[in-house]
Amino acid sequence: MTAIVDFLNTVLWGYVLVWGLLGVGIFFTIRLGFIQIRHFAEYFRVIIGSNKTSSSGISPLQALTISLASRVGTGNLAGVAVAIYLGGPGAIFWMWIVALVGMATAYAESTLAQLYKVRNANSQYRGGPAFYMANGVGSRAMGYAFSICLILSFGLIFSAVQANSISQSMTAAFGIPGIWTGIVIAALAGIVIFGGIRSIARVAEKIVPAMAGVYILVALYVLVINITEVPGMLATIVGSAFGFEQATGGVTGGIMVALLNGVKRGLFSNEAGMGSAPNIAATAVPDPHHPSSQGLVQGLGVFIDTLVICTATALMILLSGAVDYGPEGAQGMVLTQNALSEHIGAAGPIFIAIAILFFAFTSIIGNYSYAESAMEFLGLGTAGPLAVLKLIALAMVIWGAVQPVATVFNFADASMAVMATINLVAIVILSGTVKQLTDDYFAQRKAGKEPLFRFKDHPRLDKGIDPTIWNRDVAAERR
Template structure:
């Protein structure tokens, strides 16, 4: 036992400094900088095309033979919207003050463009699979467009560690804790039920994941939004003061609050930006794996759909959590009585909901956790399957079979055990994954820009549903699968 503790401490001594350096000094600025650059280069596509973005999202139903644009959107949103939307926002508020919410919003606004670029590239370089579902994502466009397979392999490995294993354990752990607290259900019982339902979905393949996400995600998102809207309307007279507090705190004005005693603009910015980036995953390289699955006529169409996912995740769902907390008596009480105290984020959200809804608030949050985290588990599997198939092309079926068993095992282990070490390791893997993807999309950005120009040109010419001809848009159309995007003169 002493040897294991010593080994763990030794690994932490190496891993933590690397992880902190990647997230604090590289990734934070790289993600934000890329978002601003892409916003400028796309001429503010998130503002110019927002209405069209929403329309394409909710009308993108596909041909029926594969995964529709909306199903791909639901799958990516399932992964984006998890327990972090409930717990992460609470922690950002507590550590960074209300101003963190303002910077979370600003991060989301530039994240639209980043999500568009990476998801459009995933569509351009996707490939057809025998099961009728396309495969694609950073691993594919890095190899095809950059010719750097070693980078693709690294990305796929990092994603499998983070999304295939660690994050699934963390999600199931949160579900089990929520069920135990709200309904006194033993963790092992929750674990067994989760394993059973997860198996039902993931053994059905990527189409099964997409169909399940399409049914559950809209219900959970709309339900959470309606409850938060009721809270907002019930406290309407306090809303102007809340908004003023958020804006003033973002720029260092107003009293120090909560855990952020004496907080500065820097603390508010860091926590808000991190929360926004972690939540909407723009630039992380995860959502493109879902985007590539969509059966659409033009890559830019799915790029716009995935951009709208940033809006739903951060500007809607994360904002709902912020509203519930800031308008509750719980938050004000903690600001007064417990400054500097360490808190558990999900507990703050749960207590705030109880303050608004009574005992039903605890039950509602437990159900929200269940839906948010379960859909994240199945979407994470979807991403992992795509990347393990990429790594083991000739033995893809066997590799996916092993992956299914590993995912189910992590769901069970996560339900009954504490996984702090695995979670910390996943943070490092996710950081390295995101860095790899960001370098790639910065290099490949001109391709996404040409695709966007082609899409907008066709729309200006009156084409209702633009189609994609790689020969007329790309400098190297031979890098694209001919049976996916046929040339018009072929």
């Protein structure tokens, strides 16, 4: 099994996704007129005051917090440390690039998820890449393949990844055995996920803003006390990315190693192009009532995740001097804990342990919510199959808590790569639809109107869309 996983990682990461992710991100950036730069303010405008909901879906703010719950986790703390250890400071620059172009990719995939969403038997919104592959691209086979990968990766493997990081940090900070950490986290996660997506939304809406805010405050403190070194460190990050700085220790291979690790860990963190966040984006009642508005919300999630939180972690690690590129050097969560201990003493490892507890816990429940959409697409969205998935997901939490970090990350890389490859093909095929929706949205903004999408006004989009979702009375939709 390990040999198969390693082969998939070599092919997909070495020859397909590194260039595919950057290429698709650049493609959408250009085709959408540098949307993430020209309309940067709009990414924030659509989330301010967006608390509209209905009996069919959750609010845009709840959708953002759930997607952030999934994004902001192991990748922001352990993943950044792994990227630096394996790729050097230059890997952080490539994480920035992935996020910058990824804001356009995330916008595209979540806009499509909104457009092609459906109502299930309980009149709840469901959607995501599998639905736009089947109804937009016209390939149910792609939808089936994507759904299976999504369930395996987000429903199962990524839960193990998050549990692994919680376990490591708790062992390092408090000496708690991994098995006990896994059991407790599984029990707490079970309480939430058995309550359904609305329960997950309520928990994420409260925890995510608080945990991100506290973490950023600690990072700002570290930057302030090291303010004279910050400009030089930023220059080192950029210089290392292009080989201008001398590579040290683990950075054998220079630019390509930095690029590979930056892209891999960047994608793992912000998920742009992976096809994960669109599953929760589709469940939201958009505000304004237009598919593009929810695409903008999820693009903002990429910005917050990588350009804010990952950068904060990277600077804390690099400014600490705690990185040892030798074979015995700390990596992952332990490196992040060691780095913060250099800045604030013995409280550092404890703070990181508590931070990852909340970050990774919310990732577990957020990741699971994505799998429900895939189950719906496969015709398994009823109580029985979902209960089985929930129990297996919780078992994976316990399994991940006692596994070596390398094993867990390798499985996560492989499943993520397969998912992302299928999704990238689909959104490129549907790029013309994304362009049409984007032009419509900003034309209405330019005319001083609140953007509103009506199916009947877009005769070219006549296949695979539920017209009752977009032609019904907007006021009634928001009640």
